[in-house]
Amino acid sequence: MVNEKTMKDVNIIIGKNQMTDKSVIIETEREKLAEALPEIITEHVPGQKSQELLDRRNAAIPKALCGKTYPICIKQGAGAMFEDLDGNKFLDWVGGVGVLNIGYSHPEVIKAVKKQTEKYFHTIFNVYVHDGYVALAEKLNEIMPCKGDVKKTYFANSGAECDENAIKIAKAYTKRSGVICFTGAFHGRTNLTMALTAKKCYAVGMGPFPSDIYRAPYPYLYRAPKGFTNEEAIQYYIDELNKVFDEGAPANEIACMLVEPLQGEGGFIPAPIEWVKAVRKICDDNGILMIADEVQCGNCRTGKYFASEYWKEAGAAPDIITTAKSVGGGLPISAITARAEVMDAAPAGTIGGTFCGNPLSCASGLAVMDVMKKEKFDEKAMHIGKVITEKYKELQKKYTVIGDIRGLGAMIGIEFVKDQETKEPATELVAKLIDNAIQKGLLLESCGTASNTIRFLAPLTITDKQIEKGIEIFEESLKEALE
Known part of the structure; x- marks a missing residue:
């Protein structure tokens, strides 16, 4: 006769087996999606289910977050692919704007986060310590290519927060108040970082902004003064930076300079190493801290774990490095x-906050770093970047609207112009290209002050077959946009 305890044990075993079977099915579906190619099965995007959710969004969410450019509602994602509510499969070349370098749902990251959820979800680190925060800080201290033999790290929640905190640190250390930023910069949407961000559509009606912020031209060599060689252009940008000390604020009142090693929103523009070396010297000569904003370009995206490694190799390591986005894998x-x-x-x-260094985020960050090192994501980025750049250059030979191709590793920008001589931005063409690509299963996003550059930020898990298909869709969409 089966007693009550035996039945309970049997039910527990059955329940565990069912959960295991379900996990295997989910993992199999995830693996299939990660290897899939773009496929649109509805008459158009969005399909019915996605449109229903978009309608609910429009009714519940502020208009500022309800744009029409991306009529997509995600159901699940894996690798560089995601599926929408209607079963359409998209190849993602946006990657959460640089958040998904490790892909949508890496099994080891999922496992690490699940394990942490079984212990505790939250501590406030300023009050009581958890091991994940300390362990992740130790690992970042080992690999961050900033100046100094002994380093320290602390955590915030977003790119804007880490940039704002870096400026706090610079002001505390130098006992100065001035900040120099650059044209094309994007540093966030807090009050301070909106003031630092160059593109003012991100700050409409939000003033007044903090004082003691000064802007110098970023070295955008493709759009340097006409007739300049690269060497002359770099010197021009150095001279313009030095003018800030005469026309903005004396050098001895400047706490820091905030620079993106490779500008994101500004147009995917790498800072030339010779210019970086000159900026490093200006900072050293004047007691100014140099901050590298690696919010978007860090975490193996550029072919190094951090783009500042290129600077360090040239003898121009920054004083402070900020990073976010792909640190926590989402x-x-x-x-x-x-x-x-x-x-x-x-x-x-003066530093810290309720959710800063949350245990789940730290667990994810530790797993992300382990996977990226073990699977050599920096090398993946170099391979992907080489293939994409070669494909883009082939397109450039065929289409005169492609003005410039630039980047580092797998962070590549392709800039479109109406005329290669005048370099007038082809903003409308890029908007059409993005719309066309969405209908074919490829997700693209623009950048640049005129929104005429397409950014390549696909997860570094993208396959060669997916790249080939993506380029095919890209060209088809461009042809249609030119008609």
């Missing part, structure tokens, strides 16, 4: 790293 976390004497200058109470 969970919100950002990091600020500098040498110990700089970091320890912050007075107690």
Whole structure:
């Protein structure tokens, strides 16, 4: 006779087996999606189910978050692919705007986060310590290519937060208030970072903004003064930076310069190494801290774990590095790293926050770093970037509207112009190209002050077959946009 305890044990075993079977099915579906190619099965995008959710969104969410460019509602994602509510499959060349370098749902990251959820979801680190925060900080201290032998790291939640915190640190260390930023910059949407961000559509009606912020021209060599060689252009940009000390604020009042090693929103523009070296010298000569904003370009995207490694190799390592986006593989976390004497200058109470260094985000961050190192994501980025650049250059020979191709690793920009001589931005063409590509299963996004550059930020898990199909769709969509 089967007693009640035996039946309970049997039910538990059956339940566990069912959960295991379900997990296997989900994993199999994930693996299939990660290897899939774009496929649109509805008459158009969005399909009916997606449109229903979009309608609900429009009714419940502020208009500022309800644009019409991307009529897509995700159901599930894997690798560089995602499926919408209607069963359409899309190849993602946006990657959450640089968040998904490791892909949509890496099994090891899922496992690490699940394991942490079984322990606890939250601590406030300022009050009581958890191991994940310390372990992730230790690992970042080992690899961050900023100045100093002994480094320290602390965490915030977003790119804007880590940039704002880096400026806090710079002000605390230098006892100065001035900040220099650059044309084309994007640093966030907080009050301070909106002031730092160059493209003012991100700050409409949001002033007044903080004072003591000064802007210098970023070295955009493709659009340097006409007739300049690259060497002359770099010197021009250096001279323009030095003018800030005469026309903006004296050098001895500047706490820091905030630079993106490769501008994101500004148009995917790499900072020339010779210019970086000159900026490093200007900072050293004047007691100014150099901050590298690696929110978008960090975490193996450029072929190095951090783009500042290129700077360090040239003898121009930054003082502070900020990074976010792909640090947590999709969970919100950002990091600020500098040498110990700089970091320890912050007075107690001026840094930290309720969710900063959340245990789930730290668990994800540790798993992401482990996978990226083990699977050599920096090398993946170099391979992907080489293939994409070669494909883009082939297109450039066929289409005169392609003005420039630039980038580092797998962070590539392709700029479109109406005329290669005048370089007038082809903004409308790019908008049509994006719309056409969506209808064929390829997700693209523009950047640049005139929104005439397409950014390549596909997850570094993208396959060669997916790249081939993506380029095919890209060209088809461009042809249609030119008709």
